[in-house]
Amino acid sequence: MDPLDRLEATIHARRVAADAGSSYVASLFAKGRAKIAQKVGEEATETVIAALAEPDTLASEATDLVFHLLVLLADAGLGLDDIRAELVRREGVSGHVEKAAR
Numbered sequence: 001m002d003p004l005d006r007l008e009a010t011i012h013a014r015r016v017a018a019d020a021g022s023s024y025v026a027s028l029f030a031k032g033r034a035k036i037a038q039k040v041g042e043e044a045t046e047t048v049i050a051a052l053a054e055p056d057t058l059a060s061e062a063t064d065l066v067f068h069l070l071v072l073l074a075d076a077g078l079g080l081d082d083i084r085a086e087l088v089r090r091e092g093v094s095g096h097v098e099k100a101a102r
């Protein structure tokens, strides 16, 4: 199994049954969607800062962002399959063409 799929499975398992005291993911779910969304915003900002000022840390910061985004998606009942479906839907459509058609 791909590491992203394994992480998603772990996140879902934590959502169903885990103690917030021993599981960071469970503690995020316990704090609620607003807090999870805030963490995604923080990690996005840290990713931008890394890209501009500390490229050596970019992969690590981007991983934090993806991790928290997966938690946010799970909280909303969404997951990697939804992202895959959306990517497939967009495949071959240039961003310029899509924007011009709006």
Ligand SMILES: N=c1c2ncn([C@@H]3O[C@H](COP(=O)(O)OP(=O)(O)OP(=O)(O)O)[C@@H](O)[C@H]3O)c2ncn1[C@@H]1O[C@H](COP(=O)(O)O)[C@@H](O)[C@H]1O
Binding pocket: 007, 010, 014, 022, 023, 024, 025, 026, 039, 063, 064, 067
């Ligand atoms: N991939 C990750 C992962 N990436 C980052 N993090 C945590 O995300 C947190 C982000 O750090 P911050 O300083 O921003 O957060 P914080 O200070 O704790 O939070 P605030 O109180 O400041 O909001 C850190 O505690 C990191 O350890 C992760 N925690 C867990 N996982 C995966 O999730 C699995 C389940 O984790 P648990 O639910 O803790 O068992 C783990 O086995 C890992 O595979």
